[in-house]
Amino acid sequence: MKLATWNVNSLNVRLPRLVDWLGATRPDVVCLQETKIVDAKFPRMELAAAGYASYFVGQNTYNGVALLVRDGLGPAADIALALPEFGDEQKRVIAATVAGIRIVDLYVPNGQTVDSDKYRYKLDWCRAATAFIAGELGRHPSLAVAGDFNIAPEDRDVHDPDLWRGQVLCTDAERQVFRDWLGLGMRDSFRMFPQPEKTFSWWDYRQLAFPKNHGLRIDHILLAPALATRCTACRIDRNARKGEKPSDHAPVIVDLTD
DNA sequence: ATGGCTGCTTTGAGCAGA
Numbered sequence A: 001m002k003l004a005t006w007n008v009n010s011l012n013v014r015l016p017r018l019v020d021w022l023g024a025t026r027p028d029v030v031c032l033q034e035t036k037i038v039d040a041k042f043p044r045m046e047l048a049a050a051g052y053a054s055y056f057v058g059q060n061t062y063n064g065v066a067l068l069v070r071d072g073l074g075p076a077a078d079i080a081l082a083l084p085e086f087g088d089e090q091k092r093v094i095a096a097t098v099a100g101i102r103i104v105d106l107y108v109p110n111g112q113t114v115d116s117d118k119y120r121y122k123l124d125w126c127r128a129a130t131a132f133i134a135g136e137l138g139r140h141p142s143l144a145v146a147g148d149f150n151i152a153p154e155d156r157d158v159h160d161p162d163l164w165r166g167q168v169l170c171t172d173a174e175r176q177v178f179r180d181w182l183g184l185g186m187r188d189s190f191r192m193f194p195q196p197e198k199t200f201s202w203w204d205y206r207q208l209a210f211p212k213n214h215g216l217r218i219d220h221i222l223l224a225p226a227l228a229t230r231c232t233a234c235r236i237d238r239n240a241r242k243g244e245k246p247s248d249h250a251p252v253i254v255d256l257t258d
Numbered sequence B: 001a002t003g004g005c006t007g008c009t010t011t012g013a014g015c016a017g018a
Helices: A011-025 A044-049 A117-139 A170-182
Strands: A004-008 A029-033 A052-057 A065-070 A075-082 A095-100 A101-107 A141-146 A217-222 A231-236 A252-256
Touching: A004 A011, A004 A101, A004 A141, A004 A217, A004 A231, A011 A029, A011 A044, A029 A044, A029 A141, A044 A052, A052 A095, A065 A095, A065 A101, A095 A117, A101 A117, A117 A141, A117 A170, A170 A217, A217 A231
Parallel strands: A004 A029, A101 A141
Antiparallel strands: A004 A252, A029 A065, A052 A065, A075 A095, A095 A101, A141 A217, A231 A252
C-alpha cells in the first residue's frame, strides 16, 4: 500500500499535473487538500479515467479535500466529512476506511498571523482535531492521519529557524499540537527513517524560494503503531514541485507492507 | 543591485495562502 498526501492548490489548475503524477507514481490512496472546487464540479470522470475513485467535500475559492482510491482496492467506507462537534463552514476534513486502513485527511488552517482571529481559529480547530484523532484511534488501530498540517514540528523542518521563530507555522502552541498528536501514539513517518537534511514539503512561490530550498516541512503522514510497524519508507517527492505551474507543496508518500 | 508568486473572484483590485 502506497499512501500519499498532496496539497494541490486548486484542482482546476493542477488536474493535468495530478493525472500525470498518478500515472508515474501509482499511489493506492491519495489525500488531497486545497482542491478549491465545489462538489458539482469535481473532476471525478477524469480521475476515474486515470484509474481512481474520488471521495470529496469542497467549496469555491478556499479549502476542499478529497481522497483518491486506486481501482481494485474496493470502496471507501464510513466516510466522515467534518470534525464532529465543531461547527465549521470550511471544508477541511475527509476520513474513510480503505482496505482495512482508516485514513484521515486534514487541511489544517493556516493561521495567517499569531495576532489574527485566524490563528485563534487554527488552535481551536486543532483542539477539535485532537479529540477526533483520539476517537478514531480508539476505533481503528490501523489509523493514518495525513495532510497539510500547516505546522513545522521542529527547527530542523525550517530552512531558517531564526527567521521563522515565533511566526505562524512555527509557534510553540502549534508545535505542541503536533506533539499532542504524537502523544496519542501516532508516529511521524518521515522521522522513522534517515532523511537528507533540509528536506521540506512547501516552498513559497516568491523570491526563488524553491531553487534556494527556502522551505518548510508542513505536510505530514502520521501512523498509528499498527501501521508504523508496516511502514518501510517515507519520502517527499520534490520533483513534483518542479516545472511549469507547480503547486507550492510537494507530495509526501509512505510505503506500507501488506 | 534589485526584486523577482499564484489562484480566485458574480473581472479586476484585493484577499489569502504559508
